Amino acid sequence: MRLSTEIYTPYVAACRDFYVRYFGFRVQQELTGFAVLRPPESDAVDLLFCEPYSEFVQSVFHRPFTGEGVLLQLEVEDVAAEYHRLQQLGAPFALTLVEEPFNGQHFTVRDPAGLLVDVVQAVREVT
Numbered sequence: 098m099r100l101s102t103e104i105y106t107p108y109v110a111a112c113r114d115f116y117v118r119y120f121g122f123r124v125q126q127e128l129t130g131f132a133v134l135r136p137p138e139s140d141a142v143d144l145l146f147c148e149p150y151s152e153f154v155q156s157v158f159h160r161p162f163t164g165e166g167v168l169l170q171l172e173v174e175d176v177a178a179e180y181h182r183l184q185q186l187g188a189p190f191a192l193t194l195v196e197e198p199f200n201g202q203h204f205t206v207r208d209p210a211g212l213l214v215d216v217v218q219a220v221r222e223v224t
Contacts, residue, residue: 102169103145105161106210112146115208119188120171128153136171144169146210164211176202176218183216 106112113132116122122144126133130148147154149161173179180194183206191213192205203217 099141099143101143101145103147103158104210104212105147105149105151105158107148107161108209109146109148111209112212116144119183119186119206120214162210162212164207168205168213168215170215170217172217172219174219176204176216179216180204 104112109130109132113124113127113134116134117124121137122134123137124132125135125143130151131153132146134144134146136142136144147158150159177194183190183204188206189208190204191207192203192215194202194204196202201218201220203215205213205215207213
């Protein structure tokens, strides 16, 4: 099974560039106003961006994302190192690196469509 999330935004190219630059996503498919991205080290998840009112999709999907009520969470092996790496690249932070009792250490960036990306420390399962 593959999980895909599709975001409708007029900023398709900027979103593509954001995920490729900051998180190493690969472009799987691209047409004018449409891009399919895949994160590194995963073939089970895709992130899609499509222009609102695109001819490629049914009208029920045309409303653009408003930047509220949804976030993506990315787990990384070393959240502090990832924070410093993105800081050096000039990533657009919405929340700097914090430590919270429940969420642990994490930070948040905002993509060009307004989508929040919360980057968290991967939790190792104890067996």
